[in-house]
Amino acid sequence: MFRVLGNRKVTPNAHEMIVEAPEVARKAQAGQFALLMVNEHSERIPYTLSDWDKEAGSVTFIVLEVGKSTSDFVRLQPGDEVAHVTGPLGMPLEVDNFGTVALIGGCYGLGGVVPVGRTMKAAGNRVITFVEARMEGMHYYLDKYESFSDEVVQTTTDGSNGIKGHGVDILEARLKEGVQVDRVFAVGCPFMMMITAQLTQPYEIKTFAALNPIMLDGTGMCGACRCTVGEETKFACVDGPFFDAHLVDWHELRDRRAAYIRIERDVCK
Amino acid sequence: MIEAARCLACKKPKCVAGCPVNIDIPSFLHLIEEGKFVEAAQKIKETNPLPAVCGRVCPQEEQCEKVCVLTIKHESVAIGRLERFAADYERNAGKIKLPEIAEKTGKNVAIVGAGPAGLCVAGDLIIAGHEVTVFEALQKPGGVLMYGIPDFRLPEEIINAEVQTLSDLGVNFRYDYVVGRNDTIPEMLAGDFDAVFIGSGAGLPSFQGIPGENLIGVFSANEYLTRANLMKAYRFPEYDTPPIEAGHVTTIGGGNVAMDSARTALRLGSRSTIVYRRAREQMPARDEEIHHAEEEGIKFNLLTNPTKILGNSRREVIGMECIRMELGEPDDSGRRRPVPIEGSEFEIECDAVVVAIGNKPNPLIPQTMEGLELTRWGTVVTEEHTMQTSVEGVYAGGDIVSGAATVISAMGQGKVAARAMDHYLRTGKNPDPPPPPPPPKEKSKKKKE
Ligand SMILES: Cc1cc2nc3c(=O)[nH]c(=O)nc-3n(C[C@H](O)[C@H](O)[C@H](O)COP(=O)(O)OP(=O)(O)OC[C@H]3O[C@@H](n4cnc5c(N)ncnc54)[C@H](O)[C@@H]3O)c2cc1C
Ligand SMILES: Cc1cc2nc3c(=O)[nH]c(=O)nc-3n(C[C@H](O)[C@H](O)[C@H](O)COP(=O)(O)OP(=O)(O)OC[C@H]3O[C@@H](n4cnc5c(N)ncnc54)[C@H](O)[C@@H]3O)c2cc1C
Ligand code: FES
Numbered sequence: 001m002f003r004v005l006g007n008r009k010v011t012p013n014a015h016e017m018i019v020e021a022p023e024v025a026r027k028a029q030a031g032q033f034a035l036l037m038v039n040e041h042s043e044r045i046p047y048t049l050s051d052w053d054k055e056a057g058s059v060t061f062i063v064l065e066v067g068k069s070t071s072d073f074v075r076l077q078p079g080d081e082v083a084h085v086t087g088p089l090g091m092p093l094e095v096d097n098f099g100t101v102a103l104i105g106g107c108y109g110l111g112g113v114v115p116v117g118r119t120m121k122a123a124g125n126r127v128i129t130f131v132e133a134r135m136e137g138m139h140y141y142l143d144k145y146e147s148f149s150d151e152v153v154q155t156t157t158d159g160s161n162g163i164k165g166h167g168v169d170i171l172e173a174r175l176k177e178g179v180q181v182d183r184v185f186a187v188g189c190p191f192m193m194m195i196t197a198q199l200t201q202p203y204e205i206k207t208f209a210a211l212n213p214i215m216l217d218g219t220g221m222c223g224a225c226r227c228t229v230g231e232e233t234k235f236a237c238v239d240g241p242f243f244d245a246h247l248v249d250w251h252e253l254r255d256r257r258a259a260y261i262r263i264e265r266d267v268c269k
Numbered sequence: 270m271i272e273a274a275r276c277l278a279c280k281k282p283k284c285v286a287g288c289p290v291n292i293d294i295p296s297f298l299h300l301i302e303e304g305k306f307v308e309a310a311q312k313i314k315e316t317n318p319l320p321a322v323c324g325r326v327c328p329q330e331e332q333c334e335k336v337c338v339l340t341i342k343h344e345s346v347a348i349g350r351l352e353r354f355a356a357d358y359e360r361n362a363g364k365i366k367l368p369e370i371a372e373k374t375g376k377n378v379a380i381v382g383a384g385p386a387g388l389c390v391a392g393d394l395i396i397a398g399h400e401v402t403v404f405e406a407l408q409k410p411g412g413v414l415m416y417g418i419p420d421f422r423l424p425e426e427i428i429n430a431e432v433q434t435l436s437d438l439g440v441n442f443r444y445d446y447v448v449g450r451n452d453t454i455p456e457m458l459a460g461d462f463d464a465v466f467i468g469s470g471a472g473l474p475s476f477q478g479i480p481g482e483n484l485i486g487v488f489s490a491n492e493y494l495t496r497a498n499l500m501k502a503y504r505f506p507e508y509d510t511p512p513i514e515a516g517h518v519t520t521i522g523g524g525n526v527a528m529d530s531a532r533t534a535l536r537l538g539s540r541s542t543i544v545y546r547r548a549r550e551q552m553p554a555r556d557e558e559i560h561h562a563e564e565e566g567i568k569f570n571l572l573t574n575p576t577k578i579l580g581n582s583r584r585e586v587i588g589m590e591c592i593r594m595e596l597g598e599p600d601d602s603g604r605r606r607p608v609p610i611e612g613s614e615f616e617i618e619c620d621a622v623v624v625a626i627g628n629k630p631n632p633l634i635p636q637t638m639e640g641l642e643l644t645r646w647g648t649v650v651t652e653e654h655t656m657q658t659s660v661e662g663v664y665a666g667g668d669i670v671s672g673a674a675t676v677i678s679a680m681g682q683g684k685v686a687a688r689a690m691d692h693y694l695r696t697g698k699n700p701d702p703p704p705p706p707p708p709p710k711e712k713s714k715k716k717k718e
Contacts, residue, residue: 041507043500223489258485259486
């Protein structure tokens with residue numbers, strides 16, 4: 001069993017969950033995720049590793065409450081246990097000194113960009129972090145971003161905090177100003193990652209996005225997580241989750257993610 | 270007992286030779302005949318640690334029962350059913366007797382994968398006195414026995430009971446542990462472990478590469494069966510994983526996996542059709558399974574090859590385009606090759622497609638370990654007498670070595686590996702190959718026999 005060590009509500013619908021999982025923490029690398037089952041009847045649900053502490057043997061997730069499994073998880077309090085945590089899973093991100101790296105985080109990607117930024121900074125990159133939220137009070141990791149970023153750009157859709165607009169809008173403005181960006185990493189909802197890819201394509205900036213298809217085993221055994229990347233079928237759980245965003249079939253990802261929406265909605269009623 | 274009494278107790282029993290783990294079949298049949306059921310089960314367990322499983326899923330008609338001398342004139346003794354009976358009797362009577370464990374050696378063995386190959390090695394090595402830890406990626410043991418073969422053929426309690434016996438003997442099970450992502454094999458050998466057995470199976474599903482395979486409603490058999498078996502989606506919403514609701518499920522393939530998928534579809538309330546590109550006689554599934562499928566009302570579209578899966582604007586499956594085939598010239602394997610009949614395209618309406626055309630080994634372990642020699646199919650190369658891989662101290666068996674095969678062959682290889690590993694752990698050397706290798710000429714002659 002894996003003990004819950006912390007549960008902090010960071011926005012109205014997101015929680016920072018800290019779970020004791022020493023084997024995951026020991027091996028975690030930027031870009032990887034873990035699968036979690038709250039109890040023996042739960043689904044196996046993937047969450048991005050937002051942080052980890054090897055000494056304490058703990059891992060941190062940012063969990064957006066969207067349905068049954070995510071709400072079961074965020075309902076747990078410190079001292080409660082989850083039945084299963086498997087990880088780290090997926091390919092670690094390729095790390096190098098690329099020059100200037102732009103990170104774009106939205107939704108749970110506000111946590112997901114943290115390890116990416118840290119390793120990119122450690123490899124000598126200049127890091128610009130764009131974090132987007134709907135409104136004020138939804139940016140919660142400012143201190144973390146500042147620890148690895150040369151610049152942090154906060155945006156809100158309604159302009160109530162930071163710059164009004166989306167992360168990509170501001171990135172676009174910067175690119176137009178002639179700011180040199182050598183690599184972009186996007187973590188968040190498929191729509192945001194798709195428009196990021198569309199924006200950076202004409203500038204020919206290599207862009208990587210963390211795909212989030214529906215998963216089942218997370219070990220390459222089932223193929224539920226198939227995505228089309230550059231005309232080829234890839235299994236996101238073992239070949240990804242990060243892929244070249246310019247090659248991803250985003251519409252397929254969006255539709256495949258909706259596969260169980262009707263039946264899942266019924267159960268939440 | 271009457272059935273068991275039909276055994277003639279041949280002097281040189283062919284059935285024993287026909288069994289991949291050489292169960293002493295005449296002796297256990299004799300014990301059943303005498304009404305000593307628990308003893309019969311224990312007799313089987315001397316060589317086969319999972320009789321309740323094998324009694325249900327072994328292709329006996331290809332093995333022990335095929336060579337039974339009675340088949341010359343009559344039907345073979347129903348060895349498989351009697352094996353199952355003895356094992357179930359022992360378990361239900363609560364009389365499972367733990368075997369004696371040899372004096373502890375202080376050596377540590379890591380086993381990758383809790384499928385039949387891994388469980389078999391775990392059982393043999395714990396009895397031989399070593400410390401054994403099994404690392405399993407999923408949340409439950411059994412491998413394909415748990416996530417693939419459906420409950421109606423192999424109930425989960427049976428696997429759990431077998432695993433409980435191993436736990437009682439002192440085998441340590443670590444679930445949620447993906448070797449290669451958690452520790453790699455080289456890290457295990459550098460750490461606590463003196464030897465490693467790879468029993469990671471052939472768990473990477475193949476697809477045909479036809480248009481429409483990524484539509485919603487197209488599943489690998491692994492996904493379809495895993496949702497149903499491992500995650501118990503058929504008990505949704507008591508279990509959280511959603512089931513696959515479909516009016517008509519079409520399964521592509523002709524093996525046991527296809528039969529299990531098609532039969533599962535029926536049980537999930539769908540109409541169920543199998544599409545297979547060769548003829549009935551060429552289906553690799555066990556006869557018994559094909560019979561069951563037919564009796565249950567599954568429709569067979571033989572000599573039919575899917576060419577395209579059709580979808581609607583929401584990218585949901587609405588049908589499948591197929592072409593009729595006829596048998597042409599024999600190919601390398603001697604099977605007549607199916608060739609498409611031009612102009613015979615037709616459509617099958619369906620809202621789910623299950624692809625059951627085979628599995629390949631998962632590349633994770635070879636990717637995270639240097640020097641592990643592979644075949645061009647991605648299976649691990651081993652030395653036949655010991656199942657040692659190209660890396661010292663690392664052994665392998667089961668589907669990771671032979672490609673998708675059978676439970677009993679996985680266990681047979683596990684047995685060979687366990688014997689060699691025990692020797693290696695005690696002496697630092699592999700055992701000598703049993704018979705001195707015959708000169709090359711005789712060898713080729715022997716093969717023909
Ligand atoms: C690699 C990866 C990393 C992810 N990281 C995070 C993270 O750090 N934080 C976070 O909040 N979410 C993350 N997600 C998404 C998260 O897994 C889904 O939001 C979650 O499964 C929803 O489950 P539910 O039962 O609460 O909602 P549901 O009502 O089941 O579904 C809501 C939506 O979530 C998606 N979804 C449903 N089941 C799955 C599944 N088994 N696997 C993946 N997606 C599914 C579907 O698009 C669905 O429409 C990640 C997904 C992937 C694949
Ligand atoms: C649907 C279906 C029906 C079948 N029906 C029959 C039948 O009727 N009769 C018969 O004899 N055979 C049948 N087979 C074949 C038989 O099940 C297999 O040949 C047998 O299970 C192989 O055993 P194994 O131990 O090699 O591997 P598996 O059973 O595949 O087990 C491998 C285990 O290793 C785990 N694993 C993989 N990688 C890692 C890793 N990196 N770290 C940790 N764990 C890992 C997997 O999760 C899995 O649990 C069937 C197969 C299927 C799919
Ligand atoms: S989730 Fe099953 S293969 Fe990726």
